[in-house]
Amino acid sequence: MILEINGLTKNFGGLTAVSGIDIKVNDGEVLGLIGPNGAGKSTFFNLITGVIPPTKGKIIFKGKDITGKRPHEIAELGIGRTFQLNPLFPNFTVLQNVISSFQIRPRSNWLDTFFNTPVYRKNEAYILEQSLEILNLVGLYKVKDELAKNQPHGYQKMLGVARALAIKPSLLLLDEPIAGMNPDEIDNTIEAIKRTSQRGVTIILVEHNMKILEICNRVVVINFGQKIVEGSPQEIKENPEVIRAYLGSGHDTKH
Amino acid sequence: MGSMIAARDSSSRRKNYTQIILYGILICFLLFIPLFFQSPYVLHLFILTLVYIIAAASMRFIMTSGQIPLAHAAFLGLGAYVSAVLSKHVGLSPWLSLFIAAFVAMGVGIFISFPFARLKAFYYAMVSLFFGVGLLQAIESLGKLTGGLAGITAIPTLFNTASKVPYYYCFLALTLVSLVILYRFEVSRIGWNLKAIDQSYLVSSSVGISEVKYRVLAVAIGCFFVGLAGGMYANYNVTLSPSSFDSSVTLWMIIYVTIGGMNNFSGPIIGTAVLFLIPQYFSGLKQYAPFISAAILFLVIFMFRNGLVCIPGLLMAFYKRKKSTSKSR
Amino acid sequence: MAESTILLIVATIVNALVLSSMYILLALGFTFLFNIMGILNFAHGVIYMIGAYICFYMATVVGINQWLALLISVAVVGLFGIFMERFIFRPFFGNINSIIVVCIGLITVLVNAVAISQPYNVQVTPAFVQGILKVGIVSLSWQRIVFFLIGVSLLILVLLFINKTKQGLQMRAVAQDLEGAILQGINVHFVSALACVIACALAATAGSLMGSYLSLTPYMGNDIMIKVLEILVLGGIGSINGVLFAGLIVGTLDAVLPIWLSGTATQAIMMLIIIVILLFKPQGLFGKEVRA
Ligand SMILES: Nc1ncnc2c1ncn2[C@@H]1O[C@H](COP(=O)(O)OP(=O)(O)OP(=O)(O)O)[C@@H](O)[C@H]1O
Ligand SMILES: [Mg+2]
Numbered sequence: 001m002i003l004e005i006n007g008l009t010k011n012f013g014g015l016t017a018v019s020g021i022d023i024k025v026n027d028g029e030v031l032g033l034i035g036p037n038g039a040g041k042s043t044f045f046n047l048i049t050g051v052i053p054p055t056k057g058k059i060i061f062k063g064k065d066i067t068g069k070r071p072h073e074i075a076e077l078g079i080g081r082t083f084q085l086n087p088l089f090p091n092f093t094v095l096q097n098v099i100s101s102f103q104i105r106p107r108s109n110w111l112d113t114f115f116n117t118p119v120y121r122k123n124e125a126y127i128l129e130q131s132l133e134i135l136n137l138v139g140l141y142k143v144k145d146e147l148a149k150n151q152p153h154g155y156q157k158m159l160g161v162a163r164a165l166a167i168k169p170s171l172l173l174l175d176e177p178i179a180g181m182n183p184d185e186i187d188n189t190i191e192a193i194k195r196t197s198q199r200g201v202t203i204i205l206v207e208h209n210m211k212i213l214e215i216c217n218r219v220v221v222i223n224f225g226q227k228i229v230e231g232s233p234q235e236i237k238e239n240p241e242v243i244r245a246y247l248g249s250g251h252d253t254k255h
Numbered sequence: 256m257g258s259m260i261a262a263r264d265s266s267s268r269r270k271n272y273t274q275i276i277l278y279g280i281l282i283c284f285l286l287f288i289p290l291f292f293q294s295p296y297v298l299h300l301f302i303l304t305l306v307y308i309i310a311a312a313s314m315r316f317i318m319t320s321g322q323i324p325l326a327h328a329a330f331l332g333l334g335a336y337v338s339a340v341l342s343k344h345v346g347l348s349p350w351l352s353l354f355i356a357a358f359v360a361m362g363v364g365i366f367i368s369f370p371f372a373r374l375k376a377f378y379y380a381m382v383s384l385f386f387g388v389g390l391l392q393a394i395e396s397l398g399k400l401t402g403g404l405a406g407i408t409a410i411p412t413l414f415n416t417a418s419k420v421p422y423y424y425c426f427l428a429l430t431l432v433s434l435v436i437l438y439r440f441e442v443s444r445i446g447w448n449l450k451a452i453d454q455s456y457l458v459s460s461s462v463g464i465s466e467v468k469y470r471v472l473a474v475a476i477g478c479f480f481v482g483l484a485g486g487m488y489a490n491y492n493v494t495l496s497p498s499s500f501d502s503s504v505t506l507w508m509i510i511y512v513t514i515g516g517m518n519n520f521s522g523p524i525i526g527t528a529v530l531f532l533i534p535q536y537f538s539g540l541k542q543y544a545p546f547i548s549a550a551i552l553f554l555v556i557f558m559f560r561n562g563l564v565c566i567p568g569l570l571m572a573f574y575k576r577k578k579s580t581s582k583s584r
Numbered sequence: 585m586a587e588s589t590i591l592l593i594v595a596t597i598v599n600a601l602v603l604s605s606m607y608i609l610l611a612l613g614f615t616f617l618f619n620i621m622g623i624l625n626f627a628h629g630v631i632y633m634i635g636a637y638i639c640f641y642m643a644t645v646v647g648i649n650q651w652l653a654l655l656i657s658v659a660v661v662g663l664f665g666i667f668m669e670r671f672i673f674r675p676f677f678g679n680i681n682s683i684i685v686v687c688i689g690l691i692t693v694l695v696n697a698v699a700i701s702q703p704y705n706v707q708v709t710p711a712f713v714q715g716i717l718k719v720g721i722v723s724l725s726w727q728r729i730v731f732f733l734i735g736v737s738l739l740i741l742v743l744l745f746i747n748k749t750k751q752g753l754q755m756r757a758v759a760q761d762l763e764g765a766i767l768q769g770i771n772v773h774f775v776s777a778l779a780c781v782i783a784c785a786l787a788a789t790a791g792s793l794m795g796s797y798l799s800l801t802p803y804m805g806n807d808i809m810i811k812v813l814e815i816l817v818l819g820g821i822g823s824i825n826g827v828l829f830a831g832l833i834v835g836t837l838d839a840v841l842p843i844w845l846s847g848t849a850t851q852a853i854m855m856l857i858i859i860v861i862l863l864f865k866p867q868g869l870f871g872k873e874v875r876a
Contacts, residue, residue: 380865
């Protein structure tokens with residue numbers, strides 16, 4: 001078990017965005033997290049990665065309690081993530097986005113960095129090579145020298161994934177990775193996610209699009225901040241409660 | 256960072272050489288300035304320009320991390336007063352007090368930036384503005400040491416001579432060294448991380464960049480150099496008064512940076528040189544002189560949105576376009 | 585309680601109310617510009633100063649009735665607002681450094697122009713209202729009461745305008761979601777110009793009145809700009825409730841602290857208070873938290 005979450009709760013003033021969620025994530029699995037708009041999925045990610053502190057509850061990653069740690073410390077422990085909106089550094093090129101995301105392994109100390117020593121240059125050369133490889137994986141190699149902000153929406157989202165991969169995560173949290181993509185880009189991204197998973201990275205992904213459920217080993221459904229069911233993708237698709245949650249919310253589920 | 260530079264396209268190497276040659280010519284020119292301009296007043300202006308160049312460049316360095324340090328002139332004052340007090344009242348050598356001043360400014364900068372690192376954009380700018388006002392007030396209220404509102408006089412100088420030439424060369428060297436250090440920081444991974452935080456602190460923290468650490472680092476480095484500039488100013492100028500460091504001076508520093516070009520390392524250097532020296536030429540106009548500065552501001556900001564540094568690029572583009580149209584005919 | 589103490593307390597309360605209402609008028613205009621155009625108009629203080637001098641000039645040199653002078657000042661400065669929107673704010677939409685530069689250019693020009701043209705550094709506009717109100721032992725000048733009432737009624741008018749009229753609704757729509765507003769066919773330039781006119785008119789009103797309440801100097805705008813910035817940081821930039829609340833606090837402190845402290849010490853204490861509050865509430869008292 002790589003991640004264990006006990007009774008995670010977050011109140012925003014009067015609103016309980018996440019309420020008492022328990023989830024266990026096994027090593028190497030792809031876990032889908034679905035739920036209608038405003039269900040608390042992004043908040044759940046923000047809690048795990050320390051962007052906002054939880055009101056109550058515990059988050060245990062690889063046997064260590066990481067509740068209340070700062071986002072950069074959590075990144076260092078090996079949890080990578082993407083954001084639903086604005087997933088990148090707009091004024092860097094695509095390649096610079098990925099290079100900037102290599103902060104942890106390898107890391108040069110300040111003296112090496114300042115004096116541009118061989119150690120630093122070796123590290124940077126390695127980072128460049130790795131970055132190009134990641135861009136190949138997500139299919140952005142061809143636009144590597146263009147500014148990130150000038151890229152179409154789908155590319156920006158993929159770049160978000162590329163950035164998250166740069167920290168060499170053992171757990172990857174993807175917030176709506178294929179929302180707003182065209183079918184080609186969707187296939188591309190799903191392929192990249194599959195390959196990442198094959199390398200042994202555990203993945204939790206939030207998505208409205210049912211298509212992506214096919215690559216999940218397990219799916220958890222939340223609504224109003226609470227876990228309502230969990231099971232295999234097949235079970236979830238047929239579960240009446242899930243259908244009600246989606247239809248009841250009055251939102252298009254973007255099938 | 257190294258890989259960032261490698262990531263640029265191949266034409267950059269040739270550009271690098273032309274740049275080096277241009278910088279060489281510029282530095283030679285700067286070395287000969289005392290021969291061209293013998294008037295002590297003109298040399299005085301050049302010396303002050305060098306001091307403000309360090310101040311503006313260090314301010315821009317902090318600004319690359321997305322923080323607008325509106326206490327920067329107060330930190331210039333802090334450096335100046337610390338160096339003045341140490342060399343006058345404690346009796347330290349001005350050369351030593353100069354560097355102690357830089358470290359004191361850095362220490363105060365670090366001390367405030369831990370709590371201030373919680374504040375974003377506008378709030379940081381305003382709180383640092385208020386802090387700057389308070390810092391200057393504190394300096395002023397230590398009347399015994401600092402002479403209060405009237406200021407401090409008879410500060411020991413760096414050189415035992417009335418000539419300004421040694422100051423010019425000494426400050427030129429200090430300025431060049433400071434700029435080289437700031438430049439090394441900027442093009443290294445540290446500089447890129449500062450720019451990353453500026454663009455999105457959420458994204459940068461999600462890849463392991465500690466927002467607080469880098470924001471504090473930016474302020475520490477920036478304040479060190481502005482403290483150094485302050486010390487240089489004090490031990491050159493002999494007298495100090497608080498009004499030389501109030502918030503309007505900070506605003507002028509922002510103008511130097513912006514008019515020169517915020518997105519370019521040489522922006523504050525060019526901005527300071529142009530905006531500090533040109534209005535001095537018109538100082539004979541007395542109370543009408545500020546209008547010259549304002550006119551320059553409007554002219555530059557409306558014509559060159561990205562500052563004076565973008566002029567060569569614009570000229571180049573214009574030239575290329577002209578060439579291509581004449582070819583196609 | 586001694587008679588003099590009661591007099592002091594009443595005078596201080598009235599002073600606090602007048603100062604607060606004038607500060608709020610200015611800060612409200614600044615907030616409009618920020619919410620609708622994303623502009624930090626650092627020249628707002630100078631607009632206030634110009635408003636004050638136009639009114640002063642009309643009332644003393646030209647010699648017309650003060651109230652007429654006030655209206656002329658508001659009209660002229662309001663028109664200047666349209667000019668500012670078109671030629672100063674619109675070209676630099678969203679570029680804070682450039683806005684600072686342009687505002688400082690504007691401040692330099694206007695302050696120096698006034699300083700050169702006005703041989704005396706400190707002047708006072710003749711009183712708008714004569715007479716003294718006596719209630720028991722307490723006596724208050726009618727002018728103060730009238731200024732406070734003007735401030736409050738303008739405030740209510742503006743709040744009614746943005747909450748009840750069609751144009752006000754459009755302004756709020758633009759403030760909330762610029763792109764959405766454009767898609768809905770709202771004329772963003774018109775709305776921005778309207779916001780500018782209102783902001784400038786409010787500033788001119790406050791300036792004209794303060795020219796008689798305190799005095800006129802070419803630098804009066806810089807001092808009040810600091811007050812406005814204090815209110816905005818304290819209340820949380822962009823929040824109208826924040827402006828009202830922080831305006832009252834800053835105005836009150838400004839009336840109370842000088843009883844014991846010197847002017848510069850008052851300023852320093854006020855800034856210290858604000859810094860400390862900000863360290864606990866990094867977005868000000870009513871500011872919106874940055875969403876993740
Ligand atoms: N920082 C915040 N402050 C206050 N309320 C918040 C904050 N962040 C989220 N919320 C609220 O918490 C609830 C859950 O939001 P969240 O973004 O987690 O939903 P979501 O499941 O990701 O929805 P979507 O599918 O639209 O992305 C929403 O009602 C939202 O308005
Ligand atoms: Mg979400």
